[in-house]
Amino acid sequence: MKAVKTLGQFIIEKQAEFPYAKGELSRLLRDIGIAAKVVNREVNRAGLADLALDNGFINIQGENQKKLDVYANEQFILALQQGGECCVVVSEESDEYIDIDSEISKNAKYIVAIDPLDGSSNIDVNVSVGSIFSIYRRKTTDGRASIKDVLQRGSEQVAAGYVIYGSSTMLVYTTGKGVNGFTLDPSLGEFCLSHPKMRIPDDGVIYSINEGYYAHFPDGVKKYIKYCQVEDVATNRPFKARYIGSMVADLHRNMIKGGIFIYPANASDPKGKLRLIYECNPMAFIIEQAGGKASNGYERILDLEVTELHQRTGIFIGSKNMVNKAEEMMRRFSPITTNVDYSYMELI
Numbered sequence: 331m332k333a334v335k336t337l338g339q340f341i342i343e344k345q346a347e348f349p350y351a352k353g354e355l356s357r358l359l360r361d362i363g364i365a366a367k368v369v370n371r372e373v374n375r376a377g378l379a380d381l382a383l384d385n386g387f388i389n390i391q392g393e394n395q396k397k398l399d400v401y402a403n404e405q406f407i408l409a410l411q412q413g414g415e416c417c418v419v420v421s422e423e424s425d426e427y428i429d430i431d432s433e434i435s436k437n438a439k440y441i442v443a444i445d446p447l448d449g450s451s452n453i454d455v456n457v458s459v460g461s462i463f464s465i466y467r468r469k470t471t472d473g474r475a476s477i478k479d480v481l482q483r484g485s486e487q488v489a490a491g492y493v494i495y496g497s498s499t500m501l502v503y504t505t506g507k508g509v510n511g512f513t514l515d516p517s518l519g520e521f522c523l524s525h526p527k528m529r530i531p532d533d534g535v536i537y538s539i540n541e542g543y544y545a546h547f548p549d550g551v552k553k554y555i556k557y558c559q560v561e562d563v564a565t566n567r568p569f570k571a572r573y574i575g576s577m578v579a580d581l582h583r584n585m586i587k588g589g590i591f592i593y594p595a596n597a598s599d600p601k602g603k604l605r606l607i608y609e610c611n612p613m614a615f616i617i618e619q620a621g622g623k624a625s626n627g628y629e630r631i632l633d634l635e636v637t638e639l640h641q642r643t644g645i646f647i648g649s650k651n652m653v654n655k656a657e658e659m660m661r662r663f664s665p666i667t668t669n670v671d672y673s674y675m676e677l678i
């Protein structure tokens with residue numbers, strides 16, 4: 331019989347690997363774990379509590395905010411405020427960054443960026459959704475944290491993770507020393523280690539892309555989709571198309587089975603749809619730590635310069651060899667020019 335190892339126990343155990351650690355990051359991860367449990371409780375009964383409904387506001391992304399988006403946002407911010415280890419929160423649901431100016435947080439040195447509820451379009455149809463978090467250390471030392479502390483490259487992350495609210499609820503995270511997954515045991519109310527040292531296979535047979543936008547895609551992506559659909563037993567093609575529409579759920583599946591997720595910049599979203607700071611950077615850090623790869627089709631996501639809070643990017647992420655193949659198609663059929671001009675593309 332294997333002993334249960336809880337997230338709390340695991341975090342403390344891992345803290346020993348960082349000789350200079352004083353427990354701040356451990357406590358911060360603990361706080362995020364607590365918020366995830368509270369959000370999980372509401373996700374499970376969203377239909378009963380009308381949390382799946384629109385709350386009548388449009389967020390800075392121009393999207394209808396769901397009540398659960400707002401609830402999750404409040405719960406993560408509250409847990410981070412109470413925990414005292416976070417000085418600034420960046421959230422998909424908040425226009426500006428939130429300066430946690432409280433007595434308990436006056437010496438806090440961590441910045442947390444969150445997508446409190448990922449896959450909002452799936453809340454009211456009982457399909458897996460998630461939460462995503464990314465953690466940075468302050469760069470500036472005196473006074474209040476500034477925008478300089480917030481706009482750091484993904485390669486500066488000290489930790490990142492996601493929670494998937496699916497048939498079971500899991501929390502998966504990395505602190506730069508591999509990726510571990512914990513399943514919430516409702517009877518214990520604890521996240522328990524269930525997926526130690528997660529690795530994404532170098533190759534897979536799953537491709538995840540919203541083909542409904544095919545006409546808008548750059549030629550490189552169209553060629554890659556065709557490549558996935560060709561009959562070729564030797565390379566296990568045609569690959570399987572799987573698209574949930576919740577980034578966390580699509581990436582979690584691909585991390586376990588192997589596969590590629592693509593949301594490219596395209597004629598209708600010239601800068602891409604997904605957000606760099608609280609969606610693409612944390613997921614790229616996790617996938618790279620699991621042995622995979624993440625780029626915008628040309629450059630490594632984690633090396634992209636960050637200039638805006640809600641900056642967007644195209645993303646190609648997943649099994650290393652599949653991302654390499656997709657990048658090859660992008661370089662050949664959509665070679666980067668200074669300004670990618672989508673106006674020449676005929677909409678079929």
Ligand SMILES: O=P(O)(O)OC[C@H]1O[C@](O)(COP(=O)(O)O)[C@@H](O)[C@@H]1O
Pocket residue numbers: 393422445447448449450451540575576577578603
């Ligand atoms: O409906 P589309 O255009 O395929 O977009 C789906 C993508 O949008 C998202 O829902 C955006 O995230 P949010 O739900 O957090 O806004 C991703 O989870 C998902 O991958």
Ligand SMILES: [Mg+2]
Pocket residue numbers: 445447448449577609
């Ligand atoms: Mg999201």
Ligand SMILES: [Mg+2]
Pocket residue numbers: 399422445446447448449450
């Ligand atoms: Mg969201």
